[in-house]
Amino acid sequence: MQPLRIAVAGLGTVGAGVVKLLHDQADILTARAGRPLKVVAVGARSKKKKRKIPLGRARWESDVLNLATAADVDVVVEVIGGSEGAASDLVHAALSAGKHVVTANKALLAHHGADLARRAERAGVALAFEAAVAGGIPVLKALREGLAGNRFSRVYGILNGTCNYILSEMRATGRAFGDVLAEAQAHGYAEADPSFDIDGVDAAHKLAVLAGVAFNCVVNFKAVHVEGIRHVSAADIAFAGELGFRIKLLALASLGPNGLEQRVHPCLVPIDTPIAHVDGVFNAVVSEGDFVGRNVFEGRGAGAGPTASAVVADLVDIAAGRIAPPFGVPANALVKLPAAPMRDHVGRYYIRLHVQDRPGVIADLTAILRDEKISIESMLQHGRAKGDEGVPVVLVSHEAREASMSHALSRIGRLRAVIESPRMIRIEAL
Ligand code: NAP
Ligand code: HSE
Numbered sequence: 001m002q003p004l005r006i007a008v009a010g011l012g013t014v015g016a017g018v019v020k021l022l023h024d025q026a027d028i029l030t031a032r033a034g035r036p037l038k039v040v041a042v043g044a045r046s047k048k049k050k051r052k053i054p055l056g057r058a059r060w061e062s063d064v065l066n067l068a069t070a071a072d073v074d075v076v077v078e079v080i081g082g083s084e085g086a087a088s089d090l091v092h093a094a095l096s097a098g099k100h101v102v103t104a105n106k107a108l109l110a111h112h113g114a115d116l117a118r119r120a121e122r123a124g125v126a127l128a129f130e131a132a133v134a135g136g137i138p139v140l141k142a143l144r145e146g147l148a149g150n151r152f153s154r155v156y157g158i159l160n161g162t163c164n165y166i167l168s169e170m171r172a173t174g175r176a177f178g179d180v181l182a183e184a185q186a187h188g189y190a191e192a193d194p195s196f197d198i199d200g201v202d203a204a205h206k207l208a209v210l211a212g213v214a215f216n217c218v219v220n221f222k223a224v225h226v227e228g229i230r231h232v233s234a235a236d237i238a239f240a241g242e243l244g245f246r247i248k249l250l251a252l253a254s255l256g257p258n259g260l261e262q263r264v265h266p267c268l269v270p271i272d273t274p275i276a277h278v279d280g281v282f283n284a285v286v287s288e289g290d291f292v293g294r295n296v297f298e299g300r301g302a303g304a305g306p307t308a309s310a311v312v313a314d315l316v317d318i319a320a321g322r323i324a325p326p327f328g329v330p331a332n333a334l335v336k337l338p339a340a341p342m343r344d345h346v347g348r349y350y351i352r353l354h355v356q357d358r359p360g361v362i363a364d365l366t367a368i369l370r371d372e373k374i375s376i377e378s379m380l381q382h383g384r385a386k387g388d389e390g391v392p393v394v395l396v397s398h399e400a401r402e403a404s405m406s407h408a409l410s411r412i413g414r415l416r417a418v419i420e421s422p423r424m425i426r427i428e429a430l
Pocket of ligand 1: 011015047049078080081188303304307
């Protein structure tokens with residue numbers, strides 16, 4: 001049996017996990033693929049780094065670009081990361097040389113997904129990236145294959161393990177943001193630049209790729225509205241709990257009359273929805289299809305084992321000759337969907353203000369909301385301010401248009417009685 005000859009470029013959290021899984025599970029992988037999966041070459045930045053991984057007789061390639069053209073390589077696994085530079089050069093070169101490519105690199109796919117799919121198709125090779133979205137959850141395969149009979153109206157979920165870990169730990173233990181982030185980095189969950197995680201960029205990369213597969217459209221990362229979790233405070237987490245919500249960083253893509261809405265931002269989700277209880281490094285994806293209805297997928301979204309599990313599943317498909325169009329349809333059939341403007345988004349809002357505690361303040365706030373035709377569902381204020389320090393006031397709105405809400409918040413922020421910039425978190429109807 002001719003083995004599938006694999007080159008692994010990048011031996012960090014994911015690359016090391018892939019090499020280990022291929023080694024430890026060799027017997028079942030051979031049985032499932034119909035032939036052995038063999039690592040013939042590896043490369044990373046530093047040869048000197050101590051790596052406790054079973055590399056066997058795989059040769060070291062000091063310039064990973066050479067893996068793209070090596071005669072003894074059938075498939076290049078790119079687990080270096082980054083939308084440009086070494087990872088991008090390697091993937092382009094491998095596809096040009098007619099090698100299959102498996103990658104976990106959502107940044108690369110978010111920026112160049114449709115172009116890379118066209119190149120793979122032209123070369124007649126696979127471009128597979130299950131690990132790029134939701135780590136160990138095989139959601140791309142599920143949407144593309146198991147749910148191929150459906151048109152989707154919406155896909156959404158928790159797509160960043162680092163943020164979910166931070167928000168869960170802050171809520172459960174009251175620990176500080178920075179401490180929990182350091183722990184997520186130590187576990188290998190965070191991106192090389194962790195601001196990609198906490199500023200929502202990583203989830204936005206994944207959402208753009210997920211939407212590409214669900215809606216068979218050209219990946220359009222620039223159209224994603226992105227906000228991260230830096231401004232979510234312990235006070236917001238506590239108020240959300242009091243109001244019957246949890247705070248999650250959600251990524252949502254929905255197709256409506258205005259086009260495709262793609263957004264990543266912290267959300268208040270009702271405590272009685274399944275996604276409210278997805279904690280720690282776990283991710284979840286919910287799809288809404290016209291014939292099947294709602295499907296919920298949950299699993300570990302980051303870390304060596306779960307990510308390697310997804311990479312290796314792609315390798316098994318390639319070894320067995322199962323090569324699917326990367327975004328579900330041939331590259332020239334991918335549609336360009338118009339981007340629905342965020343200002344037209346309609347939803348409920350949580351607003352936290354820090355205001356002077358004196359007569360007339362609430363009347364001034366509500367007058368602005370009235371002018372913008374925003375109706376209040378509930379309001380919370382606890383205690384009484386001592387001196388000038390002010391008190392927190394939380395408002396929950398009925399459904400309002402995003403443009404009206406942002407206009408109202410900028411006016412509210414200019415009131416003399418408002419001590420800090422207003423904090424707004426969207427409430428999601430799930
Ligand atoms: P990582 O731990 O930082 O590892 C990156 C690897 O790439 C290292 O082995 C590094 O070499 C190597 N590398 C960096 N620049 C290179 C260059 N110019 N030439 C050759 N090798 C280079 O990253 P990771 O967490 O494994 O992530 C890898 C990819 O998987 C990224 O696209 C990431 O977004 C994606 N991903 C990660 C996870 C996760 O949980 N970590 C989950 C899903 C997807 P040295 O070891 O010598 O420094
Ligand atoms: N940094 C990413 C996360 C890794 O925390 O979810 C998985 O893609």
